[in-house]
Amino acid sequence: MKIKSGLIVVVLTLLMVQISCTTETPTDLTKTSFIPQPVSVIATGNSFVVKSSTVIYVEDGLQEYGQYLAAELNKISGLTIEVNSTDKVTGKGILLSLSDKDPELGEEGYQLTIDKKHISITAKNMAGCFNGIQTLLQTLPINASTDEQLIIATGVIRDFPEYAYRGAMLDVARHFFGVEDVKRYIDFLAAYKMNVLHLHLSDDQGWRIEIKSWPNLTTYGGSKQVGGGEGGFYTQEQYKDIVKYAMDRNITIIPEIDMPGHTNAALASYAELNCDGKATELYTGTEVGFSTFCTDKEITYKFIDDVVRELAELTPGPYIHIGGDESHVTAIEDYIPFINRVQEIVVSHGKKVIGWDEIANADLVENATVQFWADIKNTALGIEQDAKVIMSPAARAYFDMQYDSTSVFGLHWAGYIEVDHGYSWDPATLVPEITKENILGIEAPLWSETVSKMDDIEYLVFPRLPGYAEIGWTAPALRTWDEYKLRLANHGKRFEAMDIDYYRSTLVPWQE
Numbered sequence: 081m082k083i084k085s086g087l088i089v090v091v092l093t094l095l096m097v098q099i100s101c102t103t104e105t106p107t108d109l110t111k112t113s114f115i116p117q118p119v120s121v122i123a124t125g126n127s128f129v130v131k132s133s134t135v136i137y138v139e140d141g142l143q144e145y146g147q148y149l150a151a152e153l154n155k156i157s158g159l160t161i162e163v164n165s166t167d168k169v170t171g172k173g174i175l176l177s178l179s180d181k182d183p184e185l186g187e188e189g190y191q192l193t194i195d196k197k198h199i200s201i202t203a204k205n206m207a208g209c210f211n212g213i214q215t216l217l218q219t220l221p222i223n224a225s226t227d228e229q230l231i232i233a234t235g236v237i238r239d240f241p242e243y244a245y246r247g248a249m250l251d252v253a254r255h256f257f258g259v260e261d262v263k264r265y266i267d268f269l270a271a272y273k274m275n276v277l278h279l280h281l282s283d284d285q286g287w288r289i290e291i292k293s294w295p296n297l298t299t300y301g302g303s304k305q306v307g308g309g310e311g312g313f314y315t316q317e318q319y320k321d322i323v324k325y326a327m328d329r330n331i332t333i334i335p336e337i338d339m340p341g342h343t344n345a346a347l348a349s350y351a352e353l354n355c356d357g358k359a360t361e362l363y364t365g366t367e368v369g370f371s372t373f374c375t376d377k378e379i380t381y382k383f384i385d386d387v388v389r390e391l392a393e394l395t396p397g398p399y400i401h402i403g404g405d406e407s408h409v410t411a412i413e414d415y416i417p418f419i420n421r422v423q424e425i426v427v428s429h430g431k432k433v434i435g436w437d438e439i440a441n442a443d444l445v446e447n448a449t450v451q452f453w454a455d456i457k458n459t460a461l462g463i464e465q466d467a468k469v470i471m472s473p474a475a476r477a478y479f480d481m482q483y484d485s486t487s488v489f490g491l492h493w494a495g496y497i498e499v500d501h502g503y504s505w506d507p508a509t510l511v512p513e514i515t516k517e518n519i520l521g522i523e524a525p526l527w528s529e530t531v532s533k534m535d536d537i538e539y540l541v542f543p544r545l546p547g548y549a550e551i552g553w554t555a556p557a558l559r560t561w562d563e564y565k566l567r568l569a570n571h572g573k574r575f576e577a578m579d580i581d582y583y584r585s586t587l588v589p590w591q592e
């Protein structure tokens with residue numbers, strides 16, 4: 081009897097080892113739930129084990145990204161992986177290098193090759209290297225217990241994006257969000273290969289960026305927010321800190337000064353900007369379309385020139401966004417020359433113009449870009465003037481639209497956007513008048529009338545953000561809702577590991 085029971089124990093133990101090995105040692109790279117879906121993923125059936133002894137080798141110029149990767153791997157695992165500033169790979173490790181010998185990868189593509197002893201990320205540019213790092217990180221759990229081995233299935237991923245502009249917007253004017261919140265929002269974008277953060281820095285309820293030549297804009301115009309609470313603003317040093325944090329994660333900051341409408345905070349700060357020479361009251365409601373700069377006073381253009389000059393000096397990215405939306409109390413015959421002059425001011429400070437689709441009623445300067453949010457006729461006018469289009473259709477891409485009538489935050493003037501409705505559309509075919517060659521990319525705006533803290537933002541932004549990132553990155557032929565939702569379901573635990581208070585849509589089979 082004794083021998084028999086001993087035999088049973090041995091068999092059971094072997095079985096347990098076998099089960100634990102097969103469940104924990106990933107060997108099929110195609111089973112990883114990547115978002116955005118890469119162009120191609122080939123599995124080669126083995127595993128690479130990440131250990132403290134794993135070295136990150138970097139080609140000259142990629143040290144920062146090497147440090148970023150090491151920090152992310154160490155954060156996940158508690159390991160102490162080091163960066164060796166050489167591309168001479170002398171042992172088991174990860175190599176980051178640049179090469180222009182693979183033109184198919186383009187400006188932001190990469191090849192990620194994983195075998196038993198070596199991982200390599202090769203790209204034409206820093207952007208591609210960063211995107212390859214994000215894909216590599218998605219092969220790993222977002223946090224592993226220290227004794228859990230980090231094992232990556234081997235294979236080859238070749239990948240590059242559909243659109244060059246893949247962004248999100250954060251409205252910090254209706255409600256103000258501090259530097260740490262903006263950095264967390266940037267982390268969300270970086271994890272999903274988005275490369276633009278559009279900051280809506282001014283509106284009726286608040287002016288949020290320090291302008292040294294017009295200090296009242298922030299000291300007074302930035303003092304409140306929707307609901308009447310204390311507002312806030314970024315000093316120029318804080319704005320530069322945000323810009324650098326974004327740049328280190330391959331994200332370009334696009335600052336927006338909305339005008340001639342959505343300007344009450346400035347009009348309350350400086351009486352001379354008003355046609356009647358009287359400063360308005362600060363406004364803490366959520367109405368739109370009631371304010372306008374005085375378009376026929378020269379001081380208005382001196383003001384705008386000072387603002388754009390200071391903002392351009394603080395912004396390394398190529399764009400300044402001039403807003404232009406909902407100028408309901410600016411006569412069209414005043415609006416057009418105003419927008420024409422403001423465009424010239426932006427160009428004179430070395431930047432390119434972006435504006436909401438209404439600006440297409442003016443005479444667009446070369447390289448102006450029109451952000452389609454609601455009006456197809458406006459956008460078609462922009463295309464007639466050879467402008468490129470950023471697709472931000474409110475009915476599909478506005479984060480502040482409720483998921484359904486039970487959503488605790490958000491609005492629904494453009495309709496409800498459940499997770500599948502926010503995902504199941506193709507920018508190149510959504511509007512017949514707007515075709516692929518007109519489109520620079522996609523941007524999902526978050527307007528903050530109904531959200532005042534990061535937890536609220538997270539409820540509206542997740543789980544829809546990964547879907548917008550995939551629309552911007554992955555070709556329509558490679559993505560369908562029924563397949564995507566299974567990958568998204570596997571990202572729920574990543575959201576939880578990042579303490580993201582996401583909306584648990586019942587349309588997604590979340591994996592525990």
Ligand code: IFG
Pocket residue numbers: 368405406436453478480491527
């Ligand atoms: N439209 C306004 C925003 C904001 C939004 C809320 C644009 C371009 C409605 N303009 O969207 O200021 O109020 O969903």
